[in-house]
Amino acid sequence: MPILSFSSNDIDVITGKKTRTIRKAWKTPLKVGDRLYCYWNLVSKEKMKIFEAFVTRIEDLSFEELEGNDELARQEGFKDSKDMLKEFKKMYGGRLSPLDKFQIIHFEKIDISQWKGDKIDEKAMISKRADILFDSGKFDKSTMCYDAALRLDPNDIYLLNKQGDNLSRLGRFMDAIECYDKALDMEPDNIYILNNKAIALLNSGNINKALKVSNLAYNYRPSSPIVLYWRGFILEMLGRYDDALRVYDKLIVIDGENPEVWNSRGNLLTDMGMLAEAIESFDKAVEVCLDDSEMDAAAINRMGNAYIDLGKLDKALECFNKAISLEQYNIDFLLNKGVVLMELGKFEEAIDSFNKVLLRSPDNEDAFFLKEECLEYL
Known part of the structure; x- marks a missing residue:
């Protein structure tokens, strides 16, 4: 043998x-x-x-x-x-x-x-391998496995949905939508697949179509946290800020311990110019995080920007330091920190921050000119 x-x-x-x-x-x-x-x-x-x-x-x-x-x-x-x-x-x-x-x-x-x-259960074996590859971020390989599993069972809704998710991560949004549509032919009221289709449409640039699909998911289950989260984001992308804020406010009642919800609400309020309210949301996001790994560095950076607009430079500096502790090589965070240090008159510390930017991005003009300006005060 x-x-x-x-x-x-x-x-x-x-x-x-x-x-x-x-x-x-x-x-x-x-x-x-x-x-x-x-x-x-x-x-x-x-x-x-x-x-x-x-x-x-x-x-x-x-x-x-x-x-x-x-x-x-x-x-x-x-x-x-x-x-x-x-x-x-x-x-x-x-x-x-x-x-x-x-x-x-x-x-x-x-x-x-x-x-x-x-x-053996060949479909189960291939599907399991596909899921492992998907979870490890090897989307080019996992899509091949999902294809192989779907050849064995073209009508498996789970596989169609997972293949759609996989193709979305590869940027193949129209192919992903085709998978979701096949699954929805069999389960038209599946809110998770409807929501995934809406996300794929959003990422492909079809925002109005994304909202229509999101409406379907919302009508089936208006209290679903994941449907509400993406519905709010889609409305925000359409510039319908008041509608988006109402969605996030509803979502907070349902899923108020989720830092991503508070982060998204804070981002929206920042764009609406409601800076004090935005900071309250960002503060709440930090409060409900179980540990630092759950904290969104980009949201903390935006909180810092909001503090700058409010003239609270010390608070802004705290935010940028926190964001940098989570993503120490993020050029935008380092630039923002340098700007605040300049405003506080701490020019040597500002130069240090700009040098860190130039170390990773030697052609960064903002860092170069801001550093030169700091040197004039020394």
């Missing part, structure tokens, strides 16, 4: 894109017609069977013929032959010589109904 092990990162294997592999020849080499039992991570606790296959073609070659063969390496998904040989040396413990025999094994997957060994 020939067994092949693949890395769980070898996504092309389960999507069907890859139908061959290169392995060191066994004492009894593989031949056409052999049945393969293929696994992910065979020698780890994450071991998982992925498919059975028939060997359809075999090409024999030596290790010497693999060295320097960049074309073959790229066909196998490696950057070049050096990358491929590095993987082989790791796979075989570095025990390789020029005369070692290798095989290029071409295979064809066997339908699960024809498997001789233990059967």
Whole structure:
């Protein structure tokens, strides 16, 4: 029973894109017609069977013929032959010589109904891998897995929604909307999918259409926090500030312990010129945070800007210092801090802040000219 092990990162294997592999020849080499039992991570606790296959073609070659063969390496998904040989040396413990025999094994997957060994839930296996890749931010790979899972079950609403989310993160908003629409054909009242479609429309620039879809979700469940949050944001993008504020005020009653709600309300009030009220919202956002990791540095920076407009420079400086403690290399935060320090007459400290900007962005004109202005006072 020939067994092949693949890395769980070898996504092309389960999507069907890859139908061959290169392995060191066994004492009894593989031949056409052999049945393969293929696994992910065979020698780890994450071991998982992925498919059975028939060997359809075999090409024999030596290790010497693999060295320097960049074309073959790229066909196998490696950057070049050096990358491929590095993987082989790791796979075989570095025990390789020029005369070692290798095989290029071409295979064809066997339908699960024809498997001789233990059967698996193929869709569940692929979906799980897709979710792991999605959660780790590898959206280019996860979209391939979601596609493979959807080929097994094109009407799975969960998969259609997840693929839509995945495509949105890749900036493929119209493709994402197509996935959401397929899911909504089956569940037209699913507020989460409606909301995701509204977000995709918003990101694609179709703000009015986004509001129409958001209206549908709102009509189905007017007290849903996630629907209200994005409804408020969409109204804000349309310039309907009063309507957006009413939505955020309603949301605060429902989800008042969520710092993002208070941050969004503070941002809106800042844009409306209601600076004192904005600061109250930002303060509340800080208050309800369980720890610093939940604090929104951009919101704290905006709070600082609001304090500047109110003439409360010491409070503004506190905000910028807090924002920088969360994102120490953020150029905008460092610039803002430098400006406040200038206004407070602390020119040496201001120069230090501007130098930090110039260290990361040598062509930053604002930092350069503000630093020059500070030097005139020393």
